[in-house]
Amino acid sequence: MVKFLRKFYMSLIFIFLYAPIIVLIIYSFNESKSRGHWGGFTLKWYAELFRDREIIKALYYTFLVALLSSIISTVIGTFSAIGIHNMGLLGKKFALNINYLPVLNPDIVTGIALMTLFISLNIQLGFVTMLISHVVFNIPYVILSVLPKLKQMNKHTTEAALDLGATPAYALRKVVIPEIMPGVITGALIAFTLSIDDFVISFFNTGPGVTNLSIHIFSMARKGVKPSINALTTLMLLTVVILLLLINKRTTKGDELIP
Amino acid sequence: MKKNRAKILAYPYMVWMIIFIVIPLFLVLFYSLTKGNIHDPSSLSFSLESYARVFDRNYLTSIVKSFKLAFISTLLCFFLGYPVALIIATIKAKYKNILLMFFLVPIWMNFLLRTYAWMSILSPNGFLNRLLSFLGLPALSIMPGQTAVLLGMIYNFLPFMVLPIYTVLSKIDKSVLEAASDLGANKIGTFFKVILPLSVPGIVSGITMVFMPAVSTFVISRLLGGGKESLIGNLIEEQFSLYRDWHFGSALSIILMIVILISMAVMSRFESDNDNGGAPIW
Amino acid sequence: MKKKCMLFLSCITILIGLTVLSGCNSDKVVLNIFNWGEYIDPELLVKFEKETGIRVNQDLFETNEHMLAKLEGGGSYYDVIFPSDYVIEEMIKKDMLQKIDFNNVPNFKYVGDRFKNLNYDPTNEYSVPYFWGTLGILYNTEMVDEEVDSWDILWDEKYAGQILMLDSMRDTIGVALRKLGYSVNTTDPEILEQAKNLLIQQKPLVNGYYVDEIKDMMINGDAALALNWSGSAMDIYWEGADYIKFVVPKEGANLWFDCMVIPKTSKHKKEAEMFINFMLDPENAYQNSLYVGYVSPVTEAFERIMQENPEIADMDAYNPSDEVLDNCEVFIDLGDARPLFNNVWTEKKYAE
Numbered sequence: 001m002v003k004f005l006r007k008f009y010m011s012l013i014f015i016f017l018y019a020p021i022i023v024l025i026i027y028s029f030n031e032s033k034s035r036g037h038w039g040g041f042t043l044k045w046y047a048e049l050f051r052d053r054e055i056i057k058a059l060y061y062t063f064l065v066a067l068l069s070s071i072i073s074t075v076i077g078t079f080s081a082i083g084i085h086n087m088g089l090l091g092k093k094f095a096l097n098i099n100y101l102p103v104l105n106p107d108i109v110t111g112i113a114l115m116t117l118f119i120s121l122n123i124q125l126g127f128v129t130m131l132i133s134h135v136v137f138n139i140p141y142v143i144l145s146v147l148p149k150l151k152q153m154n155k156h157t158t159e160a161a162l163d164l165g166a167t168p169a170y171a172l173r174k175v176v177i178p179e180i181m182p183g184v185i186t187g188a189l190i191a192f193t194l195s196i197d198d199f200v201i202s203f204f205n206t207g208p209g210v211t212n213l214s215i216h217i218f219s220m221a222r223k224g225v226k227p228s229i230n231a232l233t234t235l236m237l238l239t240v241v242i243l244l245l246l247i248n249k250r251t252t253k254g255d256e257l258i259p
Numbered sequence: 260m261k262k263n264r265a266k267i268l269a270y271p272y273m274v275w276m277i278i279f280i281v282i283p284l285f286l287v288l289f290y291s292l293t294k295g296n297i298h299d300p301s302s303l304s305f306s307l308e309s310y311a312r313v314f315d316r317n318y319l320t321s322i323v324k325s326f327k328l329a330f331i332s333t334l335l336c337f338f339l340g341y342p343v344a345l346i347i348a349t350i351k352a353k354y355k356n357i358l359l360m361f362f363l364v365p366i367w368m369n370f371l372l373r374t375y376a377w378m379s380i381l382s383p384n385g386f387l388n389r390l391l392s393f394l395g396l397p398a399l400s401i402m403p404g405q406t407a408v409l410l411g412m413i414y415n416f417l418p419f420m421v422l423p424i425y426t427v428l429s430k431i432d433k434s435v436l437e438a439a440s441d442l443g444a445n446k447i448g449t450f451f452k453v454i455l456p457l458s459v460p461g462i463v464s465g466i467t468m469v470f471m472p473a474v475s476t477f478v479i480s481r482l483l484g485g486g487k488e489s490l491i492g493n494l495i496e497e498q499f500s501l502y503r504d505w506h507f508g509s510a511l512s513i514i515l516m517i518v519i520l521i522s523m524a525v526m527s528r529f530e531s532d533n534d535n536g537g538a539p540i541w
Numbered sequence: 542m543k544k545k546c547m548l549f550l551s552c553i554t555i556l557i558g559l560t561v562l563s564g565c566n567s568d569k570v571v572l573n574i575f576n577w578g579e580y581i582d583p584e585l586l587v588k589f590e591k592e593t594g595i596r597v598n599q600d601l602f603e604t605n606e607h608m609l610a611k612l613e614g615g616g617s618y619y620d621v622i623f624p625s626d627y628v629i630e631e632m633i634k635k636d637m638l639q640k641i642d643f644n645n646v647p648n649f650k651y652v653g654d655r656f657k658n659l660n661y662d663p664t665n666e667y668s669v670p671y672f673w674g675t676l677g678i679l680y681n682t683e684m685v686d687e688e689v690d691s692w693d694i695l696w697d698e699k700y701a702g703q704i705l706m707l708d709s710m711r712d713t714i715g716v717a718l719r720k721l722g723y724s725v726n727t728t729d730p731e732i733l734e735q736a737k738n739l740l741i742q743q744k745p746l747v748n749g750y751y752v753d754e755i756k757d758m759m760i761n762g763d764a765a766l767a768l769n770w771s772g773s774a775m776d777i778y779w780e781g782a783d784y785i786k787f788v789v790p791k792e793g794a795n796l797w798f799d800c801m802v803i804p805k806t807s808k809h810k811k812e813a814e815m816f817i818n819f820m821l822d823p824e825n826a827y828q829n830s831l832y833v834g835y836v837s838p839v840t841e842a843f844e845r846i847m848q849e850n851p852e853i854a855d856m857d858a859y860n861p862s863d864e865v866l867d868n869c870e871v872f873i874d875l876g877d878a879r880p881l882f883n884n885v886w887t888e889k890k891y892a893e
Contacts (some may be wrong), residue, residue, distance in 0.1 A: 016414070104520060106471055106474070107475070117279070168264055197370050199370060213371075214371045217369065222603075223579060229732030237364070248360055317892065383764070486751060487749060487750065487751020501606050508799070
């Protein structure tokens, strides 16, 4: 009985989660633009998707910004985390409290604050400002991932390395970094995921010609039915499922899936 | 000695934080407390009128509505999501991975896309109503409206409630559960007296991760609300995108920020207090 | 480790693929235009690039007020903008526009004379007409079987939940004002208060306040009545949905002109003028008008479309009669009365 209830409940939840997506996928093959009639099977919306310069441009910027921002924020974040870890108590508290502000603040406040900064300094909004704002909200997450690993690390290993004649830089490279690497990778992945999906912060800090997927969908969604978005949904679902299957194959514990 | 040397690694970031985190927030605070043309610094003068405007009846209604909707969606996410977390945590290992993975797929899809997907289903001639009319049932006019916004919130944020709870649940030591049943507790007793209290940190996390975006969203209300459901997020966005009133927009942002930070501070008390094994927040 | 490398590599691959697909940006001049949604045929942008080598980036705005907010907020520089009449008035007053060198826009001669030297730009130095039209009611004849000729129908309880209004301040408030029998440019606070109450009264009957969504919603049958611009009706007509009709109500409505202007912040004036000239070419104007639906001020384009489709000569949406036009007003810049309108709009928005 309990088993049945479980299955039933989970099925309901999954229907709830997937219904909208499945519906869009079905419509993506619909010949007719209208949501009411089925006009026949077609792949033309997919063709249109690839010809749509705007969507390609949006995808391009989305990936570019996400990649650059995650790399930059991982590098800065990792080194800063190491630095913070080695700070005195007061300094550490101060640094961490400010650092976590972008995490705690609603993204609309962070986005507006950054926009205010750029406008006040008469900086033209565009690719650079969008990249900077992504880095701003990415670094705290990197630090969030790396710090616990630093705490877990055995302090004596580093001391031992120094005692044995290693320069601090060498100790950093060969002792510290390998130990905290899982945290660094996780941080990079979180940064990347957040950047790909970001809407609000990018919305306020981008300029003419620079857009990302979320911003593009937002403006498209307010124009009514755009079947190429449905096609995009299908492709996206496919990509995500394949990616997750690949990652899953390489993971032993299910818990690691959680970002 | 290494300690002193290593901390300089953080100094560049400290400067960065001041420039890109502290100063922007101070600017927002500054604009919230002034009036005049923001491009002409000499025209700015101190004024509390932006904050006074917040208490205008119309805006208060909107603010209250935002909190109401956020509260309801968080509550619903909790009641819908806790069982999910429980089921996934207690299911056989071979299904766990697949289940979790498929549960995560929607989150990995773009947030805007998911909200847009709901538009297709809930609109007057959308999928839902077509299905209902096919079954001979009356059509529902859900969208645009509060219900649609609520559904959109739950749909987008449910996984964020489930994940933290699941994480905590999966870490509960099985021996504790065994001990409970050894001591005579039945399944229900074990749940309420052992599992639930131990899962409180996860619940608190989940609430935070749902409530905060829910209260500050403007996308969901924009797309699913038809211009009639204006929440705080919309109010703020409009001040900058439409009314060109940076002062009022800044005041609203500061207020939103303070409210969120206070609620977070309150929440974190509950996190550290869980050793007393109190009942869940609700 | 391997999976991370794979992820990294796949990202690089995607990036390269996208770069190739989007066409590499060399050091071409890039023109940034700021326009309404679906207001220009994308093929024309491609054609322009082919003919001149200038790449065009298009940013979109929903209403004039959004456009002004973005401009005044600073930080974004555009080369060509497509504002409406009363906004051009404001922009000229605020010295935001560059004077157009008409030696570079010889195609201006193709524009009908009645679109030149209008009251918002009397010396016609700053703007070039782009599209024009009226404001009226779109209605679905399959859902509305009575005659539609008055704004009153948008307040009719019979159509509760089936009415769409524009999320555009001047237009919607203008409708309320005309329904009350006043000018759309009224600045009398008492009259505006009446208009506000009228709109708040209407709110429960309104399905939603939209801009670009209206067209598809009407075609899909999501609503029976909508406040919208004339060109939208033509656009719907060209899509084959002839069950949707348009009318300018007897109380009168708004006559508007959207023009191309060059803001002071543009650094590519010559290229901007080339673009404006390009859009005035009768062949391009013809193509554009068919795609967007709105009516072109370029006489040749206007008449050609009418010749090819004689039935539209009677449509309010394409060729409004003088009678209709006389009953319409052009918006003028409100100047200091702007906050009054803002307040009406805000209160309507947040009233429960």
